[in-house]
Amino acid sequence: MALTDSALIIAPSLLAANYSRLDREIQRLNRSGAEWIHLDIMDGHFVPNLSFGPDTLRHIRPLTGLFVDVHLMCERPEILIQPFVESGANLITVHAELGPRVKDLLWQIRSCGVHVGLAVNPPTSIESALPHLDAIDLLLIMTVNPGFGGQSFIPEVLTKVEMAARRRKAQQLKFRIEVDGGINPETGSQSFQAGADTLVAGSSLFRRTHLKSAVSQLRSTCMRQSLNLPL
Ligand code: DX5
Ligand code: ZN
Numbered sequence: 001m002a003l004t005d006s007a008l009i010i011a012p013s014l015l016a017a018n019y020s021r022l023d024r025e026i027q028r029l030n031r032s033g034a035e036w037i038h039l040d041i042m043d044g045h046f047v048p049n050l051s052f053g054p055d056t057l058r059h060i061r062p063l064t065g066l067f068v069d070v071h072l073m074c075e076r077p078e079i080l081i082q083p084f085v086e087s088g089a090n091l092i093t094v095h096a097e098l099g100p101r102v103k104d105l106l107w108q109i110r111s112c113g114v115h116v117g118l119a120v121n122p123p124t125s126i127e128s129a130l131p132h133l134d135a136i137d138l139l140l141i142m143t144v145n146p147g148f149g150g151q152s153f154i155p156e157v158l159t160k161v162e163m164a165a166r167r168r169k170a171q172q173l174k175f176r177i178e179v180d181g182g183i184n185p186e187t188g189s190q191s192f193q194a195g196a197d198t199l200v201a202g203s204s205l206f207r208r209t210h211l212k213s214a215v216s217q218l219r220s221t222c223m224r225q226s227l228n229l230p231l
Contacts, residue, residue: 003091003115003137003176008222009198010215011036011069011178015051015149016202022056025206026063032211033219036067038180038200040149041084045075046095047147054083061088069093069138069200071119071180073146077105085112093117093140096128106135117178121146126160130167136175138198139164143191144181149202153182158194165195185221192222 012034017025029037037060042051057068070089072080077094078101084092094105096118109116119140120129129139141160144151157179164177179191180200188199201218208214 003174006197008192008219009036009176010034010219011038011198011200012205012211012215013038013040013149013180013200013202015040016206018206022060023063026060028211029066030064032205032215034066034215036069036198037064038069038071038202039089040146040202041070041072041074041080042147043074043076046097047073049147054080054087057084057087057089067091069117069178071117071140071200073119078108081105081108081112085114089114091115091117091138093119093138095119095121096132097121097124099128102132103135106132110135119146119180120160122154122157126163129164133167133171133173133175138176138178140178140180140200141196142181143179143183143187146181151182153184153187155187155190158190161191161194161196168195183218185218188218189222189225193225 042049044050067090070092092109115137117138177196178198179196183201184204205214
């Protein structure tokens with residue numbers, strides 16, 4: 001999967017999966033038509049929740065060839081980057097809210113030989129990401145306040161997506177624009193229209209009996225919308 005092509009990528013978030021049967025959930029993902037798996041890593045400090053660690057990825061890595069997109073919502077990502085790389089991550093994202101530490105963190109991820117992502121929370125200005133745009137492969141514009149799945153999409157964030165897309169074009173950069181939180185066919189197509197090309201979705205996909213048709217519906221709604229076809 002070339003990271004720099006502009007094709008729409010669907011990245012189901014494992015946060016919304018049924019952990020009592022993770023192997024079967026991974027098989028469902030393998031058959032779903034999604035290109036990536038999004039792993040939300042929460043440390044109970046940066047966000048008020050806990051999720052999985054590198055060992056979870058180590059166990060699921062042999063079960064899938066999908067691209068693994070690791071989203072570190074962690075206060076000290078520097079201690080997790082290497083373990084996630086060793087467990088099979090393909091891309092690691094850290095948060096712009098970590099401020100002066102971001103430059104070194106992005107370098108640390110790059111030096112581990114995996115793709116580099118930077119995330120921006122809804123209240124955080126997109127300006128905080130601008131100095132790093134030439135150092136990243138992916139800009140994650142959060143469409144909910146991080147910490148929990150199943151929240152409602154924050155539409156005001158769409159202006160940040162549009163600005164990021166304009167900057168990418170103006171600076172002739174190649175980073176992908178990812179959105180994460182409250183993504184369903186309606187909000188996904190709004191985000192795609194605004195310039196996002198990578199959609200993270202958890203509850204809107206996993207709550208459906210047929211994950212494959214949920215992924216297909218998310219994708220087709222975005223594509224139809226972009227062609228101004230009736231929904
Ligand atoms: C928030 C998480 C969620 C998750 C997707 O910290 O990052 O956004 O990936 O959750 P849904 O799709 O259920 O909003
Ligand atoms: Zn996420």
